[in-house]
Amino acid sequence: xxxxxxxxxxxxxxxxxxxxxxxxxxxxxxxxxxxxxxxxxxxxxxxxxxxxxxxxxxxxxxxxxxxxxxxxxxxxxxxxxxxxxxxxxxxxxxxxxxxxxxxxxxxxxxxxxxxxxxxxxxxxxxxxxxxxxxxxxxxxxxxxxxxxxxxxxxxxxxxxxxxxxxxxxxxxxxxxxxxxxxxxxxxxxxxxxxxxxxxxxxxxxxxxxxxxxxxxxxxxxxxxxxxxxxxxxxxxxxxxxxxxxxxxxxxxxxxxxxxxxxxxxxxxxxxxxxxxxxxxxxxxxxxxxxxxxxxxxxxxxxxxxxxxxxxxxxxxxxxxxxxxxxxxxxxxxxxx
Numbered sequence: 166x167x168x169x170x171x172x173x174x175x176x177x178x179x180x181x182x183x184x185x186x187x188x189x190x191x192x193x194x195x196x197x198x199x200x201x202x203x204x205x206x207x208x209x210x211x212x213x214x215x216x217x218x219x220x221x222x223x224x225x226x227x228x229x230x231x232x233x234x235x236x237x238x239x240x241x242x243x244x245x246x247x248x249x250x251x252x253x254x255x256x257x258x259x260x261x262x263x264x265x266x267x268x269x270x271x272x273x274x275x276x277x278x279x280x281x282x283x284x285x286x287x288x289x290x291x292x293x294x295x296x297x298x299x300x301x302x303x304x305x306x307x308x309x310x311x312x313x314x315x316x317x318x319x320x321x322x323x324x325x326x327x328x329x330x331x332x333x334x335x336x337x338x339x340x341x342x343x344x345x346x347x348x349x350x351x352x353x354x355x356x357x358x359x360x361x362x363x364x365x366x367x368x369x370x371x372x373x374x375x376x377x378x379x380x381x382x383x384x385x386x387x388x389x390x391x392x393x394x395x396x397x398x399x400x401x402x403x404x405x406x407x408x409x410x411x412x413x414x415x416x417x418x419x420x421x422x423x424x425x426x427x428x429x430x431x432x433x434x435x436x437x438x439x440x441x442x443x444x445x446x447x448x449x450x451x452x453x454x455x456x457x458x459x460x461x462x463x464x465x466x467x468x469x470x471x472x473x474x475x476x477x478x479x480x481x482x483x484x485x486x487x488x489x490x491x492x493x494x495x496x497x498x499x500x501x
Contacts (some may be wrong), residue, residue: 183241191229227440240376246353250331255307260457262305273498276457277308279465284315298327300490318348333358338368358382369405380409390422394429399439411444462498
């Protein structure tokens with residue numbers, strides 16, 4: 166999409182805004198949101214920027230402090246590239262492509278896909294994953310959530326082969342080694358999501374020193390859901406300076422508990438309680454998909470390549486290693 170003139174124009178405006186953020190985060194952010202709202206013609210874009218505009222009417226919003234902190238400690242080229250891939254390629258151009266493909270193909274297409282990469286498959290046949298991403302981009306999918314239990318640097322050739330997509334790589338604090346950090350300095354369309362836990366502060370300090378883009382995530386169960394609902398998790402997260410603090414329920418967590426957690430997150434986000442964006446990986450991802458294409462579908466592929474249906478106790482006999490992504494979506498998510 167490098168030759169897309171609309172993207173070039175928007176990038177020029179965003180670059181100027183990023184330069185102005187350090188001196189005037191409030192005015193620069195409001196101007197950018199107002200401009201984006203004026204030119205937004207898609208359902209998701211208008212919904213997002215209308216909400217953002219309303220929230221930024223609060224002159225003491227902690228999100229202004231979050232924006233100022235990010236402007237001071239994250240490489241602006243990294244913010245620009247990841248932000249454009251997510252906001253423009255995925256949620257604007259990609260969203261339009263998704264609706265067009267759904268209309269003519271007769272099945273639902275998610276705006277993002279989560280994949281647990283297999284170490285053996287990535288080493289022995291890395292092209293299989295690249296083919297999935299290429300097929301996804303053809304359908305309009307430009308946001309990918311990846312996890313990997315091997316050396317994180319082994320995922321970078323795959324990520325670098327798809328510069329138009331936005332990647333979120335989920336990992337543990339101990340995965341963040343000097344070798345890995347050296348290898349990602351030029352990878353601008355990647356955001357790290359670090360598991361919340363002990364020994365996190367030194368890792369986050371290192372990421373800030375290197376001006377990298379990162380967020381935190383926490384997998385909660387019924388026993389610690391109250392920590393999320395009362396806000397203690399997000400208060401603790403503030404000390405680490407993440408952009409997002411995401412949560413996801415364990416498989417054994419009751420649906421009623423997960424629903425209560427989401428309602429608490431919605432309330433806190435509307436009240437702008439924390440200097441980090443509280444995010445529910447399951448519900449918010451599904452909500453965005455419903456705005457983009459009416460029928461929401463959530464897609465996760467396990468290490469064995471099998472499609473898993475979040476919220477269901479079974480998986481369909483469909484595998485990335487045996488079928489095309491298009492065929493899997495057609496069988497699993499036909500239009501009603």
